[in-house]
Amino acid sequence: MPPPKIPVDLIMARLAQEAGEARHRLEKARDILMGPLETDIAATPYDVVYEEDRIKLKYYRPARGPQIKTPLLVVSALIHRETILDLQPGRSVVQNLLKEGLEVYLIDWGHPTRKDRWLTIDDHVNGYMDNVIDFIRRRHGLNQINLMGVCMGGNFSLMYGALHPEKIKNLITVVTPSNFDTDKGLLHLWMKEIDADRLVDAFGNLPGDLLNIGLLLLNPARLMFDKYVGFLENMDNQEFVENFIRMEKWIFDTPAVPGETFRQFIKDCYQRNLLIQSRMELGGARVDLQQITMPLLNVYARYDHLVPPEACDRLTQCVGSRDTEDLCLDTGHIGIYVSHKCQKELVPKIARWLKEREGSKEAPAEKPARKKAARKRKPASK
Amino acid sequence: MEQDYPKRSDSQPLLATWIKWTMDFWDSLIQMGPGPTGASPSGASPSGAALPEGAPSPPVLQAAIKMWEAFFSLLSEPQTVSALFQDIHAPSEIILKMAQTGWGAYFHLHRLWLETIRAPSREPKDLRLEGLDQEIFRSWMETYEKDFQRLLNVPQVGLTRLSQEGMNRLADKFYQFQSAMGEFVYTIHLPMKKSLKDMQDLLKTHALQGKVSGDFKDYYKIWIKYLEGDYMTLFQSADFTRAMNKALIAFGDFTLARQEMLADTLRGLPLPTNRDMDELYREVYLLKKQVRELTKMLIKTETSQ
Numbered sequence: 001m002p003p004p005k006i007p008v009d010l011i012m013a014r015l016a017q018e019a020g021e022a023r024h025r026l027e028k029a030r031d032i033l034m035g036p037l038e039t040d041i042a043a044t045p046y047d048v049v050y051e052e053d054r055i056k057l058k059y060y061r062p063a064r065g066p067q068i069k070t071p072l073l074v075v076s077a078l079i080h081r082e083t084i085l086d087l088q089p090g091r092s093v094v095q096n097l098l099k100e101g102l103e104v105y106l107i108d109w110g111h112p113t114r115k116d117r118w119l120t121i122d123d124h125v126n127g128y129m130d131n132v133i134d135f136i137r138r139r140h141g142l143n144q145i146n147l148m149g150v151c152m153g154g155n156f157s158l159m160y161g162a163l164h165p166e167k168i169k170n171l172i173t174v175v176t177p178s179n180f181d182t183d184k185g186l187l188h189l190w191m192k193e194i195d196a197d198r199l200v201d202a203f204g205n206l207p208g209d210l211l212n213i214g215l216l217l218l219n220p221a222r223l224m225f226d227k228y229v230g231f232l233e234n235m236d237n238q239e240f241v242e243n244f245i246r247m248e249k250w251i252f253d254t255p256a257v258p259g260e261t262f263r264q265f266i267k268d269c270y271q272r273n274l275l276i277q278s279r280m281e282l283g284g285a286r287v288d289l290q291q292i293t294m295p296l297l298n299v300y301a302r303y304d305h306l307v308p309p310e311a312c313d314r315l316t317q318c319v320g321s322r323d324t325e326d327l328c329l330d331t332g333h334i335g336i337y338v339s340h341k342c343q344k345e346l347v348p349k350i351a352r353w354l355k356e357r358e359g360s361k362e363a364p365a366e367k368p369a370r371k372k373a374a375r376k377r378k379p380a381s382k
Numbered sequence: 383m384e385q386d387y388p389k390r391s392d393s394q395p396l397l398a399t400w401i402k403w404t405m406d407f408w409d410s411l412i413q414m415g416p417g418p419t420g421a422s423p424s425g426a427s428p429s430g431a432a433l434p435e436g437a438p439s440p441p442v443l444q445a446a447i448k449m450w451e452a453f454f455s456l457l458s459e460p461q462t463v464s465a466l467f468q469d470i471h472a473p474s475e476i477i478l479k480m481a482q483t484g485w486g487a488y489f490h491l492h493r494l495w496l497e498t499i500r501a502p503s504r505e506p507k508d509l510r511l512e513g514l515d516q517e518i519f520r521s522w523m524e525t526y527e528k529d530f531q532r533l534l535n536v537p538q539v540g541l542t543r544l545s546q547e548g549m550n551r552l553a554d555k556f557y558q559f560q561s562a563m564g565e566f567v568y569t570i571h572l573p574m575k576k577s578l579k580d581m582q583d584l585l586k587t588h589a590l591q592g593k594v595s596g597d598f599k600d601y602y603k604i605w606i607k608y609l610e611g612d613y614m615t616l617f618q619s620a621d622f623t624r625a626m627n628k629a630l631i632a633f634g635d636f637t638l639a640r641q642e643m644l645a646d647t648l649r650g651l652p653l654p655t656n657r658d659m660d661e662l663y664r665e666v667y668l669l670k671k672q673v674r675e676l677t678k679m680l681i682k683t684e685t686s687q
Contacts, residue, residue, distance in 0.1 A: 202634030221610040
């Protein structure tokens with residue numbers, strides 16, 4: 001057998017060169033890390049205009065005045081902070097919406113404590129969201145507002161739109177799972193087997209750290225290893241370090257999820273897939289997707305490992321609206337909020353879509369009369 | 383002091399002898415010393431001279447000594463000693479059995495581990511991620527459930543039985559948690575082992591072909607891709623989902639048992655427990671909900687009027 005041909009001399013020379021580069025990089029990194037760093041997130045100025053329990057409503061006013069009369073309420077997921085939508089200058093969905101002339105309201109769900117463990121999805125949708133939307137409507141003197149839901153916030157927005165269609169002018173869902181009966185995506189596989197009852201009974205609220213570990217496990221090679229190797233390689237780049245730290249701040253600021261909300265979301269959505277079948281119930285009322293009669297823009301990401309396209313692409317076929325549109329972007333779950341490319345694609349599309357429908361006739365203030373069969377409220381199943 | 387020492391043949395006479403020696407020792411001590419009040423039980427001074435008139439005698443001490451003498455006399459009776467020793471071997475036999483069981487289980491696991499290391503067919507590349515090597519964890523759980531868990535589930539008696547049962551429940555849940563977490567961590571570790579072995583093989587092949595790259599980053603990128611792929615294969619397997627679910631449930635059960643134990647321990651302190659606060663929070667939650675609904679109804683009524 002011929003001896004292996006390993007260019008030892010080349011390898012040694014390469015090692016020596018890289019050792020020198022590494023030393024130089026470390027010296028520069030030391031100066032950067034110990035010097036002033038701009039790592040603030042959610043830096044766009046806002047006013048807190050409404051508070052209820054742990055909920056805060058942030059109001060962002062466009063600098064040049066609103067170009068669309070109807071304000072936009074953005075609802076993010078409970079599982080992560082809303083600050084991802086305003087992570088850094090140049091990569092902020094909120095800032096770009098303001099540049100398009102939209103008045104933006106953003107719900108900050110805060111950090112649940114033990115006393116919030118009894119809050120259900122009904123409390124979030126028909127409680128907090130309804131109060132917030134009524135507040136915005138009164139503030140602007142409008143019957144309807146625009147609603148945009150992101151991820152689990154999109155699920156809440158769908159439920160709200162189905163239960164209170166008279167209050168919503170246009171509905172946008174971004175990376176929102178509506179069909180949970182798919183084997184694509186590890187979360188869908190794992191959540192089918194989870195015993196939500198035992199977890200909630202043991203922990204009360206689902207701890208943020210436990211959720212973080214679960215999310216990191218979705219791709220440990222990249223999220224727990226390669227990411228930090230990349231950081232070490234770019235430690236001498238101040239802009240990279242600042243962006244990296246901003247992202248780290250957001251990633252590990254995961255709030256707990258109220259226990260009863262978690263229980264119902266896992267059982268009714270992930271395990272029984274009731275939402276897309278219009279069989280989900282909140283507070284005794286059935287969430288009928290056919291009642292979503294307002295225009296719907298459904299945005300999802302092709303390479304989303306958390307919410308795969310298969311979990312999103314059935315929605316527009318199940319709602320009652322005739323004005324629906326699907327938009328699939330070539331990005332991942334986080335990239336849709338922060339990638340430079342998506343900032344140029346997503347937000348202008350949303351603004352354009354809303355402006356096209358701004359002049360459409362508003363629905364009357366009172367709920368339209370529905371057919372008795374559809375309106376019949378079934379008692380919540382035990 | 384003249385003593386009649388019996389011959390030592392087994393444990394019964396040994397105990398009787400010890401008791402007799404003890405009694406004789408205290409007897410002789412009492413006879414020698416004046417006692418705490420300066421008077422001997424016999425009323426005589428140590429030198430044999432009579433105590434001066436009016437010297438107080440220790441009747442309480444005398445009565446106590448008499449009582450102990452009677453008790454030890456009873457103990458030294460052959461019938462009493464044989465009754466005592468009838469079951470003296472039982473506790474030692476139980477302890478010996480437990481130790482044997484423990485050692486047996488340990489050696490069984492040790493043997494399995496050695497086989498895993500030595501067997502040539504157990505190379506990491508042969509480790510199928512779809513069918514994980516569960517044997518060692520299964521053996522431990524079987525041993526634990528068969529031998530140790532039953533001891534922990536023995537009903538307790540007495541005033542502190544609830545606390546004792548709580549402690550046993552906590553120990554039981556802890557062992558189950560340790561086992562489940564061990565299995566889970568083991569499964570997480572498998573793709574790392576497999577990807578490193580695959581990289582070794584790749585490097586060997588490249589070395590034989592003379593294609594070794596001078597840039598280690600190329601190999602790092604390849605290794606990360608292997609690792610990512612292996613983790614994806616693992617995470618989609620039913621075995622991993624089962625191990626993860628088991629670990630979560632065991633963690634939850636252990637957390638509950640620990641909270642109960644902590645609440646029991648801190649019961650004496652003026653501190654509310656999680657359960658107390660949860661009940662309070664629930665009442666507040668229901669009250670707030672009712673107030674909101676009534677407020678909405680009131681506003682609706684006022685608006686319609």
